[in-house]
Amino acid sequence: MADFRRAGRVGRLPQSFFAGLDAQIAHARASGVDVIDLSKGNPDLPTPPAIVEAMQREVARPENHAYPSFRPRPSVLAAIAERYRIDHGVELDTTTQIAVFHGSHEALMAGILAFADPGETVVLPDPAYPMYHSAALFAGAREVSLPLSETDGQPEWEAIDGLESARVLVLNYPNNPTGAVATGATFERAVSVARRLDALFVHDFAYASLGFDGGAPLSALASDPGAERTVELATLSKTYNMAGWRFGFAVGNASAIAAMRAYQSHAFSTIFGATQEAAAVALAGDQSAAEEIVGTYRARRDAAVAGLRDAGYAVHRPGGSFFVWIDLPDGTDDAAFAARLLAEHGVAVAPGAGFGPRGAGRIRLSLVHPIDILEKAVARMGAALT
Secondary structure, three states, rough: OOOOOOOOHOOOOOOOHHHHHHHHHHHHOOOOOEEEEEEOOOHHHHHHHOHHHHHHHHOOHHHOOOOOOOOHHHHHHHHHHHHHHHHHOOOOOOOOOOOEEEHHHOOOOOOOOOOOOOOOEEEEEEEOOOOOHHHHHHHHEEEEEEOOOOOOEEOOOHHHOOOOOEEEEEOOOOOOOOOOOOOOOHHHHHHHHHHOOOOEEEEEEEOOOEOEEEEEEHHHHOOOOOOOOOOEEEOEEEEEOOHHHHEEEEEEEEEHHHHHHHHHHHHHOOOOOHHHHHHHHHHOOOOOHHHHHHHHHHHHHHHHHHHHHHOOOEEEEEEEOOOOEOOOOOOOOHHHHHHHEEEHHEOOOOEHHOOOOHOOEEEEEOOOOOHHHHHHHHHHHHHHHO
């Protein structure tokens, strides 16, 4: 069998961080370890019944069995625009300011690959979701790190004061992995810095609904009237427990949305019409189920943080997302600690270094289990410190 050389754009990619964690967990389970997996943000709760019922109806409709149009369905465009108007006070033009994708992962790729040519600069937060780096590598772009404060998770803007230009500036709030929530001042500064750099500001708003202490998280578009510089990426995965449904969208600057739509139409394809109609029901319907989901994660957050602190861990209390960011004792190798925690105590977490240099010496765990399972995991983690 021939052994084909990979193209450079693929050959320079590292192993997927989360695929590596999956392999370690599979090995542990094959060895007989009872693993509680807190390593990934895969929601455990079911999709609300009204959304499932809408999908079932739409799947049965023959008009949804053919290739869908490249143009998103009017129903889902209207629902996205109305959700933004109600939740954030942001007005969107449904014809020019919304693009839809098979999940916000594709939107993120479009947000970088549609704008950064090889050698051009992309500013990425540190720590950050690993796929930001993958997108920059695919583009052949030059990465510049924007450190996030270890105390409040806001950008340390002075780190890029000397940077003269960039194509894209990426931020993510509520933040993965730290759980920090953005302030209005952070978004105002981001728009100002993007203007100075002549960059597109891409805000990854994947955890848009998951704010715990002071209301819903802020949209970056609320700080950029007219969407002069901003595109915001969102997903239904966390808000409505629709991770497997693969539906996300981008909203904001019209020229950027047009470029992202062009990328989507060539790199991927159209989105199943039934999924679009079910997404419209999720966004436009009664939001009480989404509010209950927030309450569930808030209760899990409170239980996990209290238990971890009692066990002796230095924990950052997350203001949003469904992750908990933990400082390990000084000098602790986070990858080695995570490996030992898995092999000896049956708890899988994500080593912080996988999110960038600022993640070294930390671990991230997710709140995607009921409280009794989280308490069991915390007890095991407590034993790992003794």
